[in-house]
Amino acid sequence: MEISRYEEANPNPEYLIKSIAEQGYSLETALADLIDNSISASANKIEILLDIDQEPFTLFLADNGKGMDLEALKKSMQFPSDSPEKQRNISDLGRFGLGMKTASFSQTRKFTVISKEKGTNKYSARTWDVAVLTKTKEWKMIVNTQKEIEELINIYKRLSDNYLSSFDEFEATTIIIWQGLYKFEKYLEDNKKESVKNELMQITVNYLSLVFHRFLERQNNPLQIRINNKEIPPFNPFPTQEIDFRPIEYKQRKFSEDFIKIEGFVLPARSIDDCEKGINCWTLKNKSLMDMEGIYIYRADRIILFGGWYGLLKKTSRLQLARVRVDVGNKVDHLLHLNVAKSKVVIPHNLKDAFEKYAEQLKVEAEREYYNRGIKAFSEGVKKEKKTLLNKKITNKGVLLEINKEYPVLSELIKGLNREQLSNLKVLIRMINSTINKIRQVHEDLDLFEVKEEDLSLSDMVSCVRSLKKDGLYTEQLQKDIIEMLGIKNESLPEELINFGD
Numbered sequence: 458m459e460i461s462r463y464e465e466a467n468p469n470p471e472y473l474i475k476s477i478a479e480q481g482y483s484l485e486t487a488l489a490d491l492i493d494n495s496i497s498a499s500a501n502k503i504e505i506l507l508d509i510d511q512e513p514f515t516l517f518l519a520d521n522g523k524g525m526d527l528e529a530l531k532k533s534m535q536f537p538s539d540s541p542e543k544q545r546n547i548s549d550l551g552r553f554g555l556g557m558k559t560a561s562f563s564q565t566r567k568f569t570v571i572s573k574e575k576g577t578n579k580y581s582a583r584t585w586d587v588a589v590l591t592k593t594k595e596w597k598m599i600v601n602t603q604k605e606i607e608e609l610i611n612i613y614k615r616l617s618d619n620y621l622s623s624f625d626e627f628e629a630t631t632i633i634i635w636q637g638l639y640k641f642e643k644y645l646e647d648n649k650k651e652s653v654k655n656e657l658m659q660i661t662v663n664y665l666s667l668v669f670h671r672f673l674e675r676q677n678n679p680l681q682i683r684i685n686n687k688e689i690p691p692f693n694p695f696p697t698q699e700i701d702f703r704p705i706e707y708k709q710r711k712f713s714e715d716f717i718k719i720e721g722f723v724l725p726a727r728s729i730d731d732c733e734k735g736i737n738c739w740t741l742k743n744k745s746l747m748d749m750e751g752i753y754i755y756r757a758d759r760i761i762l763f764g765g766w767y768g769l770l771k772k773t774s775r776l777q778l779a780r781v782r783v784d785v786g787n788k789v790d791h792l793l794h795l796n797v798a799k800s801k802v803v804i805p806h807n808l809k810d811a812f813e814k815y816a817e818q819l820k821v822e823a824e825r826e827y828y829n830r831g832i833k834a835f836s837e838g839v840k841k842e843k844k845t846l847l848n849k850k851i852t853n854k855g856v857l858l859e860i861n862k863e864y865p866v867l868s869e870l871i872k873g874l875n876r877e878q879l880s881n882l883k884v885l886i887r888m889i890n891s892t893i894n895k896i897r898q899v900h901e902d903l904d905l906f907e908v909k910e911e912d913l914s915l916s917d918m919v920s921c922v923r924s925l926k927k928d929g930l931y932t933e934q935l936q937k938d939i940i941e942m943l944g945i946k947n948e949s950l951p952e953e954l955i956n957f958g959d
Contacts, residue, residue: 498522513637524630779823
């Protein structure tokens with residue numbers, strides 16, 4: 458039997474690192490990957506500091522997590538440091554064991570990781586430098602001396618102390634240092650400092666406030682992220698505290714070893730005007746409602762993708778009020794084809810049908826709400842000093858409009874009516890309410906006994922029907938012109954009305 462022969466085919470380290478770093482990272486997504494590692498290490502405080510006084514620009518990311526001893530540090534700097542098939546803790550935000558390296562090399566050509574185990578004093582450090590890899594053509598990592606480590610830590614501490622809003626009782630256990638931001642220094646001729654500062658303090662702040670909002674909002678031990686002088690506030694794209702932010706029925710199903718939950722929401726029509734006025738509870742700064750419409754995928758509480766419909770629907774202004782929240786665990790990454798940068802997933806074929814049906818259902822509700830935007834947002838509760846003819850009522854069928862019986866002209870009219878006239882007026886108001894909402898396409902026929910109208914009783918309707926029959930209306934006319942306009946299903950009519958008052 459012929460023995461196979463082999464030869465070495467080791468990749469050029471410079472070329473490979475530059476290639477794997479091109480995974481679609483931006484500054485904000487690269488930093489988010491580093492923050493994932495901090496959260497997985499149980500950090501509750503993270504600070505990101507930028508020194509742009511001289512080139513190369515230097516960026517520090519420090520956390521107070523459990524840290525690493527020397528062996529753990531060396532392993533974390535390997536390519537990759539773990540198997541993507543490894544069973545992970547439910548709160549672990551990693552997958553490939555490549556995130557920290559690829560994210561860092563996407564922004565810099567030299568980075569250092571300094572770390573110590575929490576509760577200990579001695580730091581260790583290792584550095585990857587593309588210049589060394591280019592020179593040696595070998596996978597050689599720099600072993601930092603204690604003097605180098607102390608110098609880098611002192612630079613970090615001086616920079617941290619120069620900024621405001623520092624954390625109380627904060628001790629960094631891990632510090633990642635990017636020495637040079639080549640995308641800004643190499644490719645920009647003018648305003649390099651302003652460009653990187655804007656990227657960090659506006660775009661990155663907004664992005665991280667959204668992506669990690671569940672961690673930032675936690676009641677117990679919330680995450681705190683500081684960028685230079687600013688502590689990042691959470692931005693929740695599903696502001697359920699708003700009374701007219703309306704959910705539709707959610708769906709949940711078993712998905713491999715995990716569960717997947719799909720929940721749709723419809724923003725109120727008023728949010729369009731709110732955003733034009735600069736009220737930002739609905740969108741991030743410098744983002745429109747259309748930018749924010751679509752699907753938000755949460756993996757272990759971290760948003761990995763947001764906005765857009767991923768081929769299920771087309772983005773349109775009519776859908777700018779629609780958002781879908783999808784929750785998955787971290788055990789199904791391989792089925793969602795999650796990439797290294799956590800910037801792309803593929804909805805599996807056996808889930809796509811469920812997603813499409815749910816998206817179509819949400820589309821109907823969102824378009825209804827969108828077409829309400831031309832209608833004045835009448836207050837649900839009528840203020841004494843300013844009464845309106847129509848009130849807005851939030852229901853699970855959408856926003857309904859109702860005639861306000863306390864409107865001054867109508868209120869005065871009611872006072873002068875006898876019992877029979879009052880019954881007739883109540884029925885007329887119900888018919889008008891039903892007709893208005895049918896025209897607006899938000900009304901569906903309701904069971905009489907599902908309609909809890911305090912001022913309209915069965916006896917009122919019977920009295921009105923009898924009165925109209927006395928005036929010569931035929932049964933067919935009553936059925937067509939009265940009962941249908943009340944918005945009551947024929948099969949749910951009470952016996953007293955089936956015979957139309959006889």
